[in-house]
Amino acid sequence: EDKVVQSPLSLVVHEGDTVTLNCSYEVTNFRSLLWYKQEKKAPTFLFMLTSSGIEKKSGRLSSILDKKELFSILNITATQTGDSAVYLCAVVSSRDDKIIFGKGTRLHILP
Amino acid sequence: DAGITQSPRYKITETGRQVTLMCHQTWSHSYMFWYRQDLGHGLRLIYYSAAADITDKGEVPDGYVVSRSKTENFPLTLESATRSQTSVYFCASSWTIHNEQFFGPGTRLTVL
Known part of the structure; x- marks a missing residue:
């Protein structure tokens, strides 16, 4: 059965910390992996990854995909209270x- | 206004009633999607559509009906609402199946 597992389920850190969010998957015929940020409303797009080893970066956020090990990570450096959200x-x-x-x-993110 | 809209934003109904949630997008995106979001389950795909008159089931289609007679509209109907269908429903659209999706603001549905 295809599945996508994110870890941790929840995380509390202080402002300025760096966080790493994980996404592992078991999916037949992988095509792409996408990250979204959801505050108290609709999800908004962050990154799309299709190729292994290529980092996507936007400001303090970055993401990379490992198609061999079947996972992706989302890094957020120098976190701010505005980064508080659910990451999908x-x-x-x-x-x-x-x-x-x-x-x-x-x-x-704690101030 | 350009974008993707949903109506109503909030709806309370009773068990057994028929309810239709509307979704409208102005980008002429080919693909449209309906998700429900519940605590502990994340986003689950109900139905999606690749183009007008083409629809396919997602992960949790039971109890729902969709249609897509026009590219810009994708209504979701609960034919006989049940309490288990209490949820937040998101509509989304995209150019292709594997690219970023643009989400509507959501409809919070409560079935009493």
Whole structure:
């Protein structure tokens, strides 16, 4: 059965810390992996990864995919209270055009 | 206004009633999706559509019906609402199945 597992489920850190969020997957015919940020509303897109070893970066956020070991990480450096959110990982399979979301990591940044 | 909208934003209904949630996008995206989000389950795909008149089941389609007669609209109908369908429903759209999706603001549905 295809699955996407995110860890940790929740995380509390202090402002300025660096955090690493994990997303592992078992999906037939992997096509892409996407990260979203969800505050108290709809998810918003962060990154899409399709190739192994290539880092995507946007400001303090970065992400990398390892297709051999079947996981991705999302790094946030110098965290700010505005980074508090649920971070969702989704994997797309080209078989049946299936999209599977993980349950998310709830990140809380303490001032 | 450009974007993706959902209506209503909040809905309370009773068990057994039919409810339709509306979704409208102005980008002419080919793909549209319906998700439900519940504590402990994350986002789960209910149905999706690759184009007008083409729809497919997702992970949790039972109890739901969709249609897509026009590219820009993708209504979701609960034919006979049950308490287990109390949830937040998100509509999304994208150009392709594997690219970023743009999410609507969500509809919070309560079934009493």
